[in-house]
Amino acid sequence: MTDDIPAGRRWRWWTVLRLGVVALWLVAAGTAWWTAPRQQSYDQAEADLAAGHVVAYQWGDRWDADQRTPWFGTADLESSGTLGPLFGWRTPDGRVWWTDTTYFDQLTIAGTVREESYAGPGAIGIAEQLQAAGLDSRSGVLQPLGNLVAGTGLAAAVVIIGVLLTGPAPVLGTRWFWFWLVCLVPFGLGILWWLIRERPWARAASPPASPRPQSHGPLGFALGVGTALLNGILLMVLGQLLGDRWVPRLDAG
Template identity: 35%
Template sequence: MVVDPASPSLVSCARMVLDVAMRWGLPVLWLVWAGLAWWTAPRDVDAAELDRDLAAGRVVSWQRGDAWAGGEFLWVRRQPELRPNPQGAVITWTVPDGRTRYAAIDPVVEPLPADDEWSTRLRDVDRWSSGRGLTDRLADAAGWLGGLLAVGWLAVLVLGPAPAAGTRWFWWWLGLLPFGLGVLAWVNREWWRRHQKPAHDRYTGWFGFGCLIGLGIVVSLVLMLLRGALGGGVVPL
Protein backbone atom coordinates (compact mmCIF):
# COMPACT_ATOMS: atom_id res chain seq x y z
CA MET A 1 0.00 0.00 0.00
CA VAL A 2 1.41 3.36 -1.05
CA VAL A 3 0.82 6.21 1.38
CA ASP A 4 0.11 9.57 -0.19
CA PRO A 5 2.69 11.97 1.28
CA ALA A 6 0.04 14.67 1.18
CA SER A 7 -2.51 12.61 3.10
CA PRO A 8 -4.38 14.44 5.89
CA SER A 9 -2.85 12.24 8.59
CA LEU A 10 0.72 13.08 7.58
CA VAL A 11 -0.08 16.77 7.23
CA SER A 12 -1.73 16.79 10.67
CA CYS A 13 1.28 14.98 12.16
CA ALA A 14 3.68 17.47 10.60
CA ARG A 15 1.63 20.36 11.95
CA MET A 16 1.60 18.81 15.42
CA VAL A 17 5.39 18.34 15.39
CA LEU A 18 5.88 21.93 14.24
CA ASP A 19 3.50 23.21 16.91
CA VAL A 20 5.33 21.35 19.69
CA ALA A 21 8.71 22.47 18.36
CA MET A 22 7.67 26.13 18.30
CA ARG A 23 5.71 26.18 21.57
CA TRP A 24 8.18 24.18 23.65
CA GLY A 25 11.38 23.41 21.75
CA LEU A 26 12.23 26.95 20.72
CA PRO A 27 11.76 28.50 24.20
CA VAL A 28 13.82 25.73 25.81
CA LEU A 29 16.54 26.25 23.20
CA TRP A 30 16.45 29.98 23.95
CA LEU A 31 16.87 29.33 27.69
CA VAL A 32 19.90 27.09 27.14
CA TRP A 33 21.46 29.59 24.74
CA ALA A 34 20.80 32.55 27.06
CA GLY A 35 22.30 30.71 30.02
CA LEU A 36 25.48 29.80 28.14
CA ALA A 37 25.83 33.26 26.60
CA TRP A 38 25.42 34.91 30.01
CA TRP A 39 27.87 32.54 31.70
CA THR A 40 30.68 33.05 29.18
CA ALA A 41 30.24 36.80 28.66
CA PRO A 42 33.20 38.93 29.90
CA ARG A 43 32.65 40.28 33.41
CA ASP A 44 34.01 43.59 34.64
CA VAL A 45 35.97 43.25 37.91
CA ASP A 46 38.75 45.16 39.63
CA ALA A 47 42.44 44.34 39.24
CA ALA A 48 42.50 42.86 42.75
CA GLU A 49 40.37 39.99 41.41
CA LEU A 50 43.24 39.02 39.12
CA ASP A 51 45.56 38.89 42.12
CA ARG A 52 43.13 36.64 43.95
CA ASP A 53 42.66 34.34 40.96
CA LEU A 54 46.41 34.11 40.44
CA ALA A 55 47.02 33.35 44.10
CA ALA A 56 44.42 30.58 43.96
CA GLY A 57 45.72 29.19 40.66
CA ARG A 58 42.43 29.89 38.88
CA VAL A 59 43.79 31.70 35.79
CA VAL A 60 43.56 29.45 32.73
CA SER A 61 44.55 31.96 30.03
CA TRP A 62 45.01 35.70 29.72
CA GLN A 63 45.32 38.55 27.25
CA ARG A 64 46.05 42.26 27.34
CA GLY A 65 44.40 44.61 24.87
CA ASP A 66 42.64 47.87 24.22
CA ALA A 67 39.22 47.28 22.62
CA TRP A 68 36.45 44.71 22.44
CA ALA A 69 35.32 43.26 19.14
CA GLY A 70 32.56 40.84 18.27
CA GLY A 71 30.34 39.81 15.39
CA GLU A 72 26.59 39.46 15.25
CA PHE A 73 24.19 37.29 13.23
CA LEU A 74 20.67 38.68 13.39
CA TRP A 75 20.42 39.24 17.19
CA VAL A 76 22.88 36.50 18.16
CA ARG A 77 26.14 38.07 19.34
CA ARG A 78 29.43 36.23 19.25
CA GLN A 79 31.30 36.41 22.54
CA PRO A 80 33.28 39.70 22.57
CA GLU A 81 37.03 39.26 22.27
CA LEU A 82 39.72 41.68 23.36
CA ARG A 83 41.91 43.12 20.59
CA PRO A 84 45.50 42.29 21.63
CA ASN A 85 47.81 45.16 22.53
CA PRO A 86 50.82 44.70 24.85
CA GLN A 87 50.28 48.24 26.14
CA GLY A 88 46.50 48.09 26.28
CA ALA A 89 44.48 49.37 29.20
CA VAL A 90 42.54 46.14 29.73
CA ILE A 91 43.62 42.69 30.83
CA THR A 92 41.26 39.75 30.50
CA TRP A 93 41.53 36.18 31.73
CA THR A 94 39.52 32.98 32.00
CA VAL A 95 38.91 30.77 35.01
CA PRO A 96 38.33 26.99 35.20
CA ASP A 97 34.51 27.19 35.42
CA GLY A 98 34.34 28.75 31.93
CA ARG A 99 33.83 32.38 32.87
CA THR A 100 35.78 35.33 31.48
CA ARG A 101 36.84 38.32 33.56
CA TYR A 102 38.49 41.60 32.66
CA ALA A 103 39.88 44.58 34.51
CA ALA A 104 41.16 48.02 33.61
CA ILE A 105 44.87 48.57 34.27
CA ASP A 106 47.11 51.60 34.18
CA PRO A 107 47.34 52.56 30.48
CA VAL A 108 50.78 54.16 30.90
CA VAL A 109 52.39 50.93 32.09
CA GLU A 110 54.92 49.58 29.60
CA PRO A 111 54.44 46.16 28.00
CA LEU A 112 54.49 43.70 30.88
CA PRO A 113 58.24 43.44 31.64
CA ALA A 114 60.03 40.40 32.98
CA ASP A 115 60.16 41.79 36.49
CA ASP A 116 56.53 42.94 36.51
CA GLU A 117 54.61 41.18 39.29
CA TRP A 118 51.78 40.09 37.02
CA SER A 119 54.14 39.04 34.25
CA THR A 120 56.11 36.86 36.63
CA ARG A 121 52.99 35.19 37.97
CA LEU A 122 51.45 34.81 34.51
CA ARG A 123 54.61 33.36 32.96
CA ASP A 124 53.31 29.79 33.17
CA VAL A 125 49.76 30.66 32.12
CA ASP A 126 48.65 30.20 28.51
CA ARG A 127 48.20 33.20 26.32
CA TRP A 128 44.68 33.73 24.94
CA SER A 129 45.58 32.54 21.46
CA SER A 130 46.62 29.10 22.69
CA GLY A 131 43.09 28.21 23.81
CA ARG A 132 40.76 28.94 26.69
CA GLY A 133 39.63 25.45 27.59
CA LEU A 134 36.10 25.18 28.89
CA THR A 135 35.40 28.82 28.05
CA ASP A 136 35.98 28.14 24.35
CA ARG A 137 33.74 25.09 24.36
CA LEU A 138 30.89 26.83 26.17
CA ALA A 139 31.16 29.95 23.99
CA ASP A 140 31.17 27.81 20.83
CA ALA A 141 28.12 25.90 22.08
CA ALA A 142 26.32 29.18 22.75
CA GLY A 143 27.19 30.39 19.26
CA TRP A 144 25.89 27.23 17.58
CA LEU A 145 22.70 27.17 19.64
CA GLY A 146 22.05 30.85 18.99
CA GLY A 147 22.59 30.37 15.26
CA LEU A 148 20.27 27.34 15.21
CA LEU A 149 17.64 29.31 17.10
CA ALA A 150 17.84 32.28 14.72
CA VAL A 151 17.80 30.14 11.57
CA GLY A 152 14.90 28.03 12.87
CA TRP A 153 12.85 31.12 13.69
CA LEU A 154 13.57 32.69 10.30
CA ALA A 155 12.75 29.50 8.38
CA VAL A 156 9.37 29.05 10.10
CA LEU A 157 8.59 32.75 9.78
CA VAL A 158 9.20 32.67 6.02
CA LEU A 159 7.97 29.19 5.13
CA GLY A 160 5.51 28.42 7.93
CA PRO A 161 1.87 29.40 8.46
CA ALA A 162 0.90 33.02 7.84
CA PRO A 163 1.08 34.99 11.11
CA ALA A 164 -2.21 36.04 12.69
CA ALA A 165 -1.37 39.19 14.66
CA GLY A 166 1.16 40.79 12.32
CA THR A 167 2.59 40.42 8.85
CA ARG A 168 5.78 38.47 8.26
CA TRP A 169 7.60 41.78 7.87
CA PHE A 170 6.30 42.94 11.23
CA TRP A 171 7.70 39.87 12.97
CA TRP A 172 10.92 40.08 10.99
CA TRP A 173 11.68 43.55 12.34
CA LEU A 174 10.50 42.74 15.85
CA GLY A 175 12.52 39.54 15.78
CA LEU A 176 15.72 41.59 15.47
CA LEU A 177 15.37 42.90 19.03
CA PRO A 178 18.39 42.08 21.22
CA PHE A 179 18.62 38.74 23.04
CA GLY A 180 15.83 37.19 20.96
CA LEU A 181 13.12 39.07 22.85
CA GLY A 182 11.16 39.59 19.64
CA VAL A 183 11.40 35.89 18.85
CA LEU A 184 9.91 35.08 22.25
CA ALA A 185 7.12 37.58 21.57
CA TRP A 186 6.48 35.83 18.24
CA VAL A 187 6.29 32.42 19.93
CA ASN A 188 3.93 33.77 22.57
CA ARG A 189 1.51 35.50 20.19
CA GLU A 190 1.68 33.34 17.09
CA TRP A 191 1.98 29.91 18.68
CA TRP A 192 0.76 29.98 22.29
CA ARG A 193 -2.09 32.40 21.56
CA ARG A 194 -2.47 31.77 17.85
CA HIS A 195 -6.21 31.07 18.05
CA GLN A 196 -6.93 34.27 19.96
CA LYS A 197 -8.73 36.53 17.54
CA PRO A 198 -6.84 39.83 17.03
CA ALA A 199 -8.73 42.93 18.16
CA HIS A 200 -7.08 44.93 15.35
CA ASP A 201 -5.81 44.63 11.81
CA ARG A 202 -2.53 42.81 11.44
CA TYR A 203 0.48 44.87 12.43
CA THR A 204 2.45 46.04 9.40
CA GLY A 205 6.14 45.94 8.63
CA TRP A 206 6.47 49.69 9.16
CA PHE A 207 4.97 49.35 12.62
CA GLY A 208 7.41 46.53 13.34
CA PHE A 209 10.32 48.70 12.20
CA GLY A 210 9.20 51.45 14.56
CA CYS A 211 8.87 48.96 17.40
CA LEU A 212 12.39 47.70 16.72
CA ILE A 213 13.83 51.20 17.09
CA GLY A 214 11.74 52.20 20.10
CA LEU A 215 12.01 48.95 22.02
CA GLY A 216 15.70 48.64 21.13
CA ILE A 217 16.34 51.96 22.88
CA VAL A 218 14.28 50.85 25.89
CA VAL A 219 16.21 47.56 26.16
CA SER A 220 19.54 49.42 26.01
CA LEU A 221 18.47 51.84 28.75
CA VAL A 222 17.20 49.02 30.97
CA LEU A 223 20.49 47.15 30.57
CA MET A 224 22.44 50.31 31.40
CA LEU A 225 20.40 50.83 34.57
CA LEU A 226 20.70 47.19 35.60
CA ARG A 227 24.42 47.19 34.98
CA GLY A 228 24.81 50.32 37.09
CA ALA A 229 22.68 48.90 39.90
CA LEU A 230 23.89 45.28 39.91
CA GLY A 231 27.38 45.60 38.50
CA GLY A 232 29.22 43.94 35.62
CA GLY A 233 29.31 40.61 37.41
CA VAL A 234 25.55 40.19 37.06
CA VAL A 235 25.04 42.13 33.82
CA PRO A 236 28.17 41.39 31.73
CA LEU A 237 29.11 42.66 28.29
Protein backbone atom coordinates in the same frame (compact mmCIF):
# COMPACT_ATOMS: atom_id res chain seq x y z
CA MET B 1 2.50 21.64 6.84
CA THR B 2 -0.09 20.41 4.40
CA ASP B 3 -3.83 20.31 4.96
CA ASP B 4 -4.01 16.53 4.64
CA ILE B 5 -2.12 16.04 7.95
CA PRO B 6 -4.56 15.46 10.85
CA ALA B 7 -4.99 18.55 13.03
CA GLY B 8 -3.94 16.77 16.24
CA ARG B 9 -0.77 15.43 14.70
CA ARG B 10 0.05 18.81 13.17
CA TRP B 11 -0.43 20.49 16.54
CA ARG B 12 1.91 18.03 18.24
CA TRP B 13 4.55 18.74 15.60
CA TRP B 14 4.33 22.49 16.11
CA THR B 15 4.47 22.03 19.90
CA VAL B 16 7.67 19.99 19.68
CA LEU B 17 9.21 22.55 17.34
CA ARG B 18 8.28 25.41 19.65
CA LEU B 19 9.82 23.65 22.66
CA GLY B 20 12.97 23.08 20.62
CA VAL B 21 13.26 26.78 19.82
CA VAL B 22 12.74 27.69 23.49
CA ALA B 23 15.47 25.20 24.46
CA LEU B 24 17.87 26.79 21.96
CA TRP B 25 17.05 30.23 23.33
CA LEU B 26 17.67 29.11 26.92
CA VAL B 27 21.04 27.58 26.03
CA ALA B 28 22.17 30.71 24.19
CA ALA B 29 20.88 33.13 26.85
CA GLY B 30 22.29 31.18 29.79
CA THR B 31 25.68 30.67 28.19
CA ALA B 32 25.96 34.32 27.13
CA TRP B 33 25.09 35.54 30.63
CA TRP B 34 27.44 33.13 32.40
CA THR B 35 30.47 33.78 30.19
CA ALA B 36 29.99 37.53 29.71
CA PRO B 37 33.19 39.40 30.67
CA ARG B 38 32.91 41.00 34.10
CA GLN B 39 35.30 43.54 35.54
CA GLN B 40 37.34 42.58 38.58
CA SER B 41 39.93 44.29 40.70
CA TYR B 42 43.65 44.06 40.15
CA ASP B 43 43.94 42.34 43.52
CA GLN B 44 41.49 39.64 42.42
CA ALA B 45 43.54 39.04 39.28
CA GLU B 46 46.62 38.57 41.47
CA ALA B 47 44.72 36.21 43.78
CA ASP B 48 43.51 34.04 40.91
CA LEU B 49 47.01 33.91 39.47
CA ALA B 50 48.52 32.93 42.80
CA ALA B 51 45.91 30.18 43.25
CA GLY B 52 46.38 28.89 39.70
CA HIS B 53 42.75 29.67 38.82
CA VAL B 54 43.57 30.89 35.32
CA VAL B 55 42.62 28.49 32.52
CA ALA B 56 43.26 30.98 29.72
CA TYR B 57 44.17 34.64 29.43
CA GLN B 58 44.44 37.42 26.88
CA TRP B 59 45.92 40.89 26.69
CA GLY B 60 44.32 43.79 24.86
CA ASP B 61 43.54 47.48 24.79
CA ARG B 62 39.85 47.27 23.85
CA TRP B 63 36.90 44.92 23.77
CA ASP B 64 35.55 44.01 20.36
CA ALA B 65 31.90 42.93 20.51
CA ASP B 66 31.20 39.88 18.36
CA GLN B 67 28.42 40.52 15.87
CA ARG B 68 27.90 36.93 14.69
CA THR B 69 24.41 37.12 16.15
CA PRO B 70 22.47 40.23 17.17
CA TRP B 71 21.03 38.40 20.17
CA PHE B 72 23.83 36.84 22.19
CA GLY B 73 27.13 38.11 20.86
CA THR B 74 30.36 37.50 22.74
CA ALA B 75 33.31 39.82 23.20
CA ASP B 76 37.03 39.30 22.68
CA LEU B 77 40.01 41.35 23.72
CA GLU B 78 41.73 43.04 20.80
CA SER B 79 45.23 44.48 20.80
CA SER B 80 46.73 47.06 18.50
CA GLY B 81 50.30 46.87 19.75
CA THR B 82 51.72 46.38 23.21
CA LEU B 83 50.26 43.83 25.61
CA GLY B 84 47.68 45.50 27.82
CA PRO B 85 46.59 47.55 29.60
CA LEU B 86 43.54 45.25 29.77
CA PHE B 87 44.09 41.75 31.11
CA GLY B 88 41.35 39.15 30.74
CA TRP B 89 41.28 35.65 32.19
CA ARG B 90 38.97 32.64 32.36
CA THR B 91 38.52 30.63 35.56
CA PRO B 92 37.80 26.88 35.75
CA ASP B 93 34.04 27.50 36.11
CA GLY B 94 33.98 29.00 32.60
CA ARG B 95 33.51 32.59 33.71
CA VAL B 96 35.49 35.44 32.17
CA TRP B 97 36.97 38.35 34.11
CA TRP B 98 39.08 41.37 33.23
CA THR B 99 40.93 44.19 34.92
CA ASP B 100 42.52 47.43 33.80
CA THR B 101 46.18 47.58 34.80
CA THR B 102 46.63 51.23 33.78
CA TYR B 103 46.65 52.78 37.24
CA PHE B 104 48.85 50.24 39.00
CA ASP B 105 52.26 51.84 38.72
CA GLN B 106 53.64 51.45 42.26
CA LEU B 107 54.79 47.88 41.76
CA THR B 108 58.11 46.16 42.33
CA ILE B 109 59.31 44.98 38.93
CA ALA B 110 61.51 41.89 39.01
CA GLY B 111 62.79 42.30 35.47
CA THR B 112 61.93 38.75 34.38
CA VAL B 113 59.90 39.75 31.29
CA ARG B 114 60.53 42.03 28.32
CA GLU B 115 59.16 45.23 29.78
CA GLU B 116 58.92 47.02 26.42
CA SER B 117 56.29 44.50 25.30
CA TYR B 118 53.77 45.62 27.92
CA ALA B 119 51.59 48.71 28.33
CA GLY B 120 52.91 49.75 31.73
CA PRO B 121 54.09 48.68 35.18
CA GLY B 122 50.71 47.19 36.07
CA ALA B 123 50.74 44.95 33.01
CA ILE B 124 54.37 44.00 33.62
CA GLY B 125 53.47 42.99 37.18
CA ILE B 126 50.71 40.67 35.93
CA ALA B 127 53.04 39.20 33.30
CA GLU B 128 55.67 38.43 35.93
CA GLN B 129 53.09 36.77 38.14
CA LEU B 130 51.92 34.68 35.19
CA GLN B 131 55.49 33.57 34.69
CA ALA B 132 56.11 32.90 38.37
CA ALA B 133 52.94 30.78 38.60
CA GLY B 134 53.88 28.81 35.48
CA LEU B 135 50.74 30.04 33.69
CA ASP B 136 52.33 32.10 30.94
CA SER B 137 51.73 29.30 28.42
CA ARG B 138 47.95 29.50 28.85
CA SER B 139 47.38 32.39 26.49
CA GLY B 140 44.27 31.54 24.47
CA VAL B 141 40.62 32.14 23.70
CA LEU B 142 38.67 33.56 26.62
CA GLN B 143 35.26 32.39 25.44
CA PRO B 144 35.50 28.99 23.76
CA LEU B 145 31.72 28.64 24.11
CA GLY B 146 31.22 31.63 21.82
CA ASN B 147 30.76 29.29 18.87
CA LEU B 148 28.10 27.40 20.82
CA VAL B 149 26.24 30.62 21.54
CA ALA B 150 26.43 31.70 17.90
CA GLY B 151 25.46 28.22 16.70
CA THR B 152 22.36 27.99 18.88
CA GLY B 153 21.29 31.47 17.81
CA LEU B 154 21.77 30.52 14.17
CA ALA B 155 19.80 27.30 14.61
CA ALA B 156 16.93 29.20 16.21
CA ALA B 157 17.01 31.74 13.38
CA VAL B 158 16.87 29.00 10.74
CA VAL B 159 13.84 27.41 12.42
CA ILE B 160 12.05 30.74 12.75
CA ILE B 161 12.67 31.86 9.18
CA GLY B 162 11.57 28.46 7.96
CA VAL B 163 8.29 28.73 9.88
CA LEU B 164 7.75 32.30 8.71
CA LEU B 165 8.22 31.29 5.09
CA THR B 166 6.46 27.93 4.99
CA GLY B 167 4.20 27.81 8.04
CA PRO B 168 0.63 29.04 8.36
CA ALA B 169 0.09 32.71 7.55
CA PRO B 170 0.42 34.89 10.69
CA VAL B 171 -2.74 36.42 12.12
CA LEU B 172 -1.68 39.27 14.41
CA GLY B 173 1.02 40.60 12.09
CA THR B 174 2.38 40.03 8.61
CA ARG B 175 5.44 37.91 7.98
CA TRP B 176 7.51 41.09 7.61
CA PHE B 177 6.21 42.45 10.93
CA TRP B 178 7.43 39.38 12.78
CA PHE B 179 10.65 39.21 10.78
CA TRP B 180 11.71 42.66 11.98
CA LEU B 181 10.72 41.96 15.57
CA VAL B 182 12.65 38.69 15.61
CA CYS B 183 15.75 40.26 14.05
CA LEU B 184 15.87 43.59 15.88
CA VAL B 185 14.60 43.01 19.41
CA PRO B 186 17.66 42.27 21.60
CA PHE B 187 18.41 38.92 23.22
CA GLY B 188 15.91 37.06 21.08
CA LEU B 189 12.97 38.41 23.07
CA GLY B 190 11.09 38.95 19.81
CA ILE B 191 11.28 35.19 19.33
CA LEU B 192 9.65 34.56 22.68
CA TRP B 193 6.86 37.04 21.95
CA TRP B 194 6.18 35.37 18.62
CA LEU B 195 6.22 31.92 20.20
CA ILE B 196 3.58 33.00 22.71
CA ARG B 197 1.28 35.11 20.56
CA GLU B 198 1.36 34.06 16.93
CA ARG B 199 0.38 31.11 14.81
CA PRO B 200 1.19 28.30 14.51
CA TRP B 201 2.36 28.20 18.10
CA ALA B 202 -0.61 29.47 20.08
CA ARG B 203 -4.23 28.36 19.74
CA ALA B 204 -5.25 31.76 21.09
CA ALA B 205 -3.89 33.33 17.92
CA SER B 206 -6.72 31.87 15.82
CA PRO B 207 -8.55 34.53 13.80
CA PRO B 208 -11.16 36.31 15.94
CA ALA B 209 -14.78 36.64 14.87
CA SER B 210 -14.14 40.25 13.86
CA PRO B 211 -10.53 40.27 12.73
CA ARG B 212 -8.55 43.43 13.33
CA PRO B 213 -6.06 44.80 10.79
CA GLN B 214 -2.70 43.07 10.79
CA SER B 215 0.44 44.84 11.95
CA HIS B 216 2.76 45.42 9.01
CA GLY B 217 6.50 45.53 8.39
CA PRO B 218 7.13 49.26 9.06
CA LEU B 219 5.52 48.96 12.49
CA GLY B 220 7.60 45.87 13.26
CA PHE B 221 10.77 47.72 12.22
CA ALA B 222 9.90 50.74 14.38
CA LEU B 223 9.06 48.57 17.38
CA GLY B 224 12.29 46.60 16.96
CA VAL B 225 14.46 49.73 16.84
CA GLY B 226 12.58 51.35 19.73
CA THR B 227 12.86 48.23 21.86
CA ALA B 228 16.61 48.02 21.19
CA LEU B 229 17.06 51.63 22.35
CA LEU B 230 14.94 51.10 25.48
CA ASN B 231 16.83 47.89 26.20
CA GLY B 232 20.13 49.75 26.23
CA ILE B 233 18.79 52.33 28.69
CA LEU B 234 17.23 49.66 30.91
CA LEU B 235 20.43 47.62 31.04
CA MET B 236 22.43 50.70 31.95
CA VAL B 237 20.05 51.52 34.83
CA LEU B 238 19.89 47.93 36.07
CA GLY B 239 23.66 47.65 35.82
CA GLN B 240 24.02 50.66 38.10
CA LEU B 241 21.48 49.28 40.59
CA LEU B 242 22.41 45.58 40.61
CA GLY B 243 26.05 45.66 39.55
CA ASP B 244 28.08 43.89 36.90
CA ARG B 245 27.63 40.51 38.58
CA TRP B 246 23.92 40.34 37.75
CA VAL B 247 23.68 42.61 34.72
CA PRO B 248 26.96 42.21 32.82
CA ARG B 249 27.77 44.44 29.93
CA LEU B 250 27.78 41.78 27.24
CA ASP B 251 29.95 43.93 24.98
CA ALA B 252 32.30 44.72 27.90
CA GLY B 253 32.28 48.38 26.92
